[in-house]
Amino acid sequence: MGYQQFAHIYDQLMEDAPYEQWLAFILKNWQLNGNGGKRLLDLGCGTGTLSILLAEKGFEVTGIDLSEDMLAIAQAKTFEAGVHVSYFQQDMRDLSGFEPFDMIGIFCDALNYLKTEKDVQTTFANIYEHLSIDGLLLFDVHSVYKMETVFKGQTFSSTDDDVSYIWNCFAGDELYSVEHELTFFVKDEDCYRRFDEYHYQRTFPVEVYREWLENTGFKVVSITADFTEKSPLEMSERIFFVAKKIKQN
Numbered sequence: 001m002g003y004q005q006f007a008h009i010y011d012q013l014m015e016d017a018p019y020e021q022w023l024a025f026i027l028k029n030w031q032l033n034g035n036g037g038k039r040l041l042d043l044g045c046g047t048g049t050l051s052i053l054l055a056e057k058g059f060e061v062t063g064i065d066l067s068e069d070m071l072a073i074a075q076a077k078t079f080e081a082g083v084h085v086s087y088f089q090q091d092m093r094d095l096s097g098f099e100p101f102d103m104i105g106i107f108c109d110a111l112n113y114l115k116t117e118k119d120v121q122t123t124f125a126n127i128y129e130h131l132s133i134d135g136l137l138l139f140d141v142h143s144v145y146k147m148e149t150v151f152k153g154q155t156f157s158s159t160d161d162d163v164s165y166i167w168n169c170f171a172g173d174e175l176y177s178v179e180h181e182l183t184f185f186v187k188d189e190d191c192y193r194r195f196d197e198y199h200y201q202r203t204f205p206v207e208v209y210r211e212w213l214e215n216t217g218f219k220v221v222s223i224t225a226d227f228t229e230k231s232p233l234e235m236s237e238r239i240f241f242v243a244k245k246i247k248q249n
Helices: 019-033 049-056 068-081 117-129 144-151 206-216
Strands: 039-043 060-065 085-089 101-106 131-142 155-158 163-171 177-188 191-202 218-225 238-245
Touching (some): 019 049, 019 101, 019 238, 049 068, 049 085, 060 068, 117 206, 144 177, 206 218
Parallel strands (some): 039 060, 060 085
Antiparallel strands (some): 155 163, 163 177, 218 238
């Protein structure tokens, strides 16, 4: 998964992303299900857009991402916004060195970049260990339907004066996985510069995520779809989970 060049056009490609809806989802669950604390960890924070919005709401935000380039952009945006977010280049599967958080979020399908069942289960276990009692894990993932029907075998494209791309999706080696091959053409003065990106994503059925969460020790508070309060349907595309770390008897 390469982000070195992709990081510099990420915000332009994501300018229509529903960040305000992710923010509303977090705020609602903090109010309804949280422990009252405001220490929040944003895993896979990218260029920091959501982290900044949360900091503006008074949360004590820490952001983690694998990409040094993404984090450099996040730092610059955070400084410009006049808020504080602590950013670290680190793997979401390893949260050593951090004190417990009141909420941990993994948004914009960042969890789907973990390739194996063990990776996801390890991530859930580490998150559990780094949450305060009654702390929340909030995340969204691509649905099986989206992987199998919306992505696989499809080609997407966009033409813009500054950035154009061709995005091909192929079946991955594992069940419910997709290989994304993207070719970008970025305007550079009087010519266009080409670069290629490869991304691999995998998802699992809703009940499998539920089982892993419960086996880790979480209480699953809600499972909803597509920024609604409704349960997932056959053609839902984005699945949202809310899980709580409860005190063990």
